[in-house]
Amino acid sequence: MIFFRSDSDTRLAAFFALKIFASDPWVDPWGFGWEYGRIARWLVERGVFSLDGVVPTSETDPLYIFVIAPFFSLFGTFTMGAGIAIVLFQILLCSLTTWAIFVLAEKLYGPTEARISALLFACYPGSIFFAVSRIGPTPLSILLL
Numbered sequence: 092m093i094f095f096r097s098d099s100d101t102r103l104a105a106f107f108a109l110k111i112f113a114s115d116p117w118v119d120p121w122g123f124g125w126e127y128g129r130i131a132r133w134l135v136e137r138g139v140f141s142l143d144g145v146v147p148t149s150e151t152d153p154l155y156i157f158v159i160a161p162f163f164s165l166f167g168t169f170t171m172g173a174g175i176a177i178v179l180f181q182i183l184l185c186s187l188t189t190w191a192i193f194v195l196a197e198k199l200y201g202p203t204e205a206r207i208s209a210l211l212f213a214c215y216p217g218s219i220f221f222a223v224s225r226i227g228p229t230p231l232s233i234l235l236l
Contacts, residue, residue, distance in 0.1 A: 186231035
């Protein structure tokens with residue numbers, strides 16, 4: 092269990108180290124939210140599944156939009172509180188994925204291979220980057236696989 096505690100500590104340290112750039116109020120939220128944040132914004136503000144708030148879109152799947160829309164309605168649209176809550180949610184999803192990889196590898200291969208595979212996923216740069224840098228369904232998609 093110490094292994095997973097250090098994984099969570101590592102992810103939280105990476106979160107605070109990599110999120111320093113997002114605290115600038117003059118930065119456009121598009122770089123953090125992309126399509127998912129924009130559609131969730133209009134879903135909360137106007138009740139429209141749209142990129143521009145006027146024309147409905149089918150550009151993305153609705154599952155992750157409906158997952159992050161409550162964060163925007165609870166903390167405000169593209170506020171620092173909503174950003175931190177969503178990133179912490181994504182870190183939680185990546186931590187659950189690390190645990191799922193550990194359990195699956197332990198059942199299939201053994202405890203040593205399970206620790207190695209969970210450590211490799213926890214330290215994988217793509218996993219950390221997509222969890223803390225932008226709103227997107229990557230952590231949820233990996234967990235659901």
